[in-house]
Each structure stands twice: as structure tokens, then as C-alpha cells.
Amino acid sequence: xxxxxxxxxxxxxxxxxxxxxxxxxxxxxxxxxxxxxxxxxxxxxxxxxxxxxxxxxxxxxxxxxxxxxxxxxxxxxxxxxxxxxxxxxxxxxxxxxxxxxxxxxxxxxxxxxxxxxxxxxxx
Numbered sequence: 001x002x003x004x005x006x007x008x009x010x011x012x013x014x015x016x017x018x019x020x021x022x023x024x025x026x027x028x029x030x031x032x033x034x035x036x037x038x039x040x041x042x043x044x045x046x047x048x049x050x051x052x053x054x055x056x057x058x059x060x061x062x063x064x065x066x067x068x069x070x071x072x073x074x075x076x077x078x079x080x081x082x083x084x085x086x087x088x089x090x091x092x093x094x095x096x097x098x099x100x101x102x103x104x105x106x107x108x109x110x111x112x113x114x115x116x117x118x119x120x121x122x123x
Contacts (some may be wrong), residue, residue, distance in 0.1 A: 002089050007067045009096050012040045014066075014108040015055065016103075040096065077119065 016038035033055070037043050047054070049085040054063075 003067060003071045006018075006070050006074075006089065006092055007063065009040065009092070010070065011054065011058065011063065012043050013096075013099075015043055015058065018055075018057075037103050039100045040102060041100065054062060 016035070019033060021037060028054060033046060033050070035046060058078060074085050077083070077088055079085075
């Protein structure tokens with residue numbers, strides 16, 4: 001379950017990264033859609049509405065390779081008290097949440113304070 005969740009997060013970030021490349025020609029970009037922002041909320045919502053979970057370049061083989069790669073990284077963590085597999089997982093999830101807060105369109109916060117304002121002054 002942990003590896004599955006991290007794999008999904010990495011796939012969403014991969015889609016955002018490729019979609020954000022403005023220098024790519026339409027043929028290089030394939031069917032990667034454009035998004036209003038690159039938060040997991042926006043990307044997942046778009047995939048659900050379009051009923052197409054991943055653009056064509058994201059194949060089953062790519063997903064399996066990414067899952068295997070991430071599993072191997074996580075397996076390298078030693079069973080020490082603090083810096084272990086669970087800690088790596090929690091750091092990944094927390095970092096993803098921070099990225100989401102920074103990337104979420106202001107209108108998507110439903111009147112709540114957006115982290116975009118907090119990080120706007122960072123060069």
C-alpha cells in the first residue's frame with residue numbers, strides 16, 4: 001500500500017513536470033493536457049473528468065518500473081529507530097502536501113488561506 005501511494009504521487013508529479021514544459025512541440029508533448037495548476041487535486045480531478053487516468057506515454061511498463069524503483073529505494077532503509085522506511089514515507093507524503101499547497105490555484109482554496117501567499121516572496 002505504501003509503495004502504491006508513493007508511486008501514484010510520483011506519477012502525478014511526472015505528469016505535471018512533462019505538462020509544464022512549454023518548449024515541447026505538440027508532437028513531443030503527446031496527449032499531456034494543460035492544467036490550471038500542478039497540484040495533485042487538479043491533475044486527479046482532470047483525469048477523473050476526462051476518464052483517462054494517464055496520458056498515453058505513461059504506460060503500464062513505465063508504472064511497473066517506477067514502482068520497482070521506488071520499492072528498491074524504500075527497501076534500502078535500515079530498521080533504525082528514526083530514519084527508517086516509515087520516516088521516509090511520512091517525509092514523502094508531507095513534502096507532497098507542501099507542494100500541493102504551493103501549487104494549488106488560489107481559487108481552489110475555497111476562501112481558506114493559500115500557501116501560495118506564504119511562499120510568494122521566496123525567489
